[in-house]
Amino acid sequence: MFRALADPNRRELLDRLHHRNGQTLAALCAGLAMSRQAVTKHLGILEGAHLVTTRREGREKLHFINPVPIYAIADRWIGKFERSRLAALADLKRTLEGDEHG
Amino acid sequence: MFRALADPNRRELLDRLHHRNGQTLAALCAGLAMSRQAVTKHLGILEGAHLVTTRREGREKLHFINPVPIYAIADRWIGKFERSRLAALADLKRTLEGDEHG
DNA sequence: TTGACATGCAACCTTTTGGTTGCATAATAG
DNA sequence: CTATTATGCAACCAAAAGGTTGCATGTCAA
Numbered sequence: 001m002f003r004a005l006a007d008p009n010r011r012e013l014l015d016r017l018h019h020r021n022g023q024t025l026a027a028l029c030a031g032l033a034m035s036r037q038a039v040t041k042h043l044g045i046l047e048g049a050h051l052v053t054t055r056r057e058g059r060e061k062l063h064f065i066n067p068v069p070i071y072a073i074a075d076r077w078i079g080k081f082e083r084s085r086l087a088a089l090a091d092l093k094r095t096l097e098g099d100e101h102g
Numbered sequence: 103m104f105r106a107l108a109d110p111n112r113r114e115l116l117d118r119l120h121h122r123n124g125q126t127l128a129a130l131c132a133g134l135a136m137s138r139q140a141v142t143k144h145l146g147i148l149e150g151a152h153l154v155t156t157r158r159e160g161r162e163k164l165h166f167i168n169p170v171p172i173y174a175i176a177d178r179w180i181g182k183f184e185r186s187r188l189a190a191l192a193d194l195k196r197t198l199e200g201d202e203h204g
Numbered sequence: 205t206t207g208a209c210a211t212g213c214a215a216c217c218t219t220t221t222g223g224t225t226g227c228a229t230a231a232t233a234g
Numbered sequence: 235c236t237a238t239t240a241t242g243c244a245a246c247c248a249a250a251a252g253g254t255t256g257c258a259t260g261t262c263a264a
Contacts, residue, residue: 006108161261
């Protein structure tokens with residue numbers, strides 16, 4: 001999954017999906033300095049990493065972001081290196097932000 | 103930084119540094135199916151991504167892990183996609199694990 | 205100084221990655 | 235059916251990543 005996130009173009013695609021979920025391939029291509037096929041490949045890699053899921057809608061293919069793997073990885077890596085320190089930070093942060101997790 | 107974490111060997115090196123911090127290059131090489139120079143390159147990339155810092159100690163170079171960028175990135179990406187949902191999850195998880203964050 | 209140890213630098217090679225072009229297939233519009 | 239739109243597949247290409255070998259530099263021990 002780190003490999004999938006390693007490319008700026010793929011992160012851009014995730015950004016776009018985050019901005020508006022369920023976009024078609026053509027929509028995701030718009031404005032990118034890249035061919036449609038290149039975008040297809042990137043989306044394929046993101047899908048392979050379970051960061052994006054798709055649904056066929058007639059002749060269109062809709063793409064949806066899936067944040068779960070990001071959480072899983074972050075949990076593992078943060079947990080590994082920073083569990084307690086970070087928990088305290090996150091705790092503090094939520095407190096400062098109004099304790100909206102209840 | 104995602105690029106730096108994208109390689110399994112580099113993650114292995116971080117694992118080793120997490121297990122025992124401040125190791126020399128030679129120590130980090132031990133048992134890896136890789137030449138010393140390959141490890142040097144990987145450590146250089148990790149250092150470039152600020153995931154590892156070094157200190158010269160005579161003829162040895164000690165390597166130290168730096169978890170801050172991992173936290174920064176995780177914060178940005180998790181915050182971006184899952185801030186509130188994740189806070190709830192993490193909270194639940196800590197609760198289930200015995201609420202050891204206090 | 206000499207020898208051994210620890211690391212640094214540079215050239216070179218192979219595989220993977222990211223990208224392109226061209227053609228094929230599938231579905232909607234007329 | 236035909237034309238158009240939306241996507242899929244495959245071959246091909248250039249650049250980058252990962253790795254190796256060989257040699258250079260710097261440090262400690264005797």
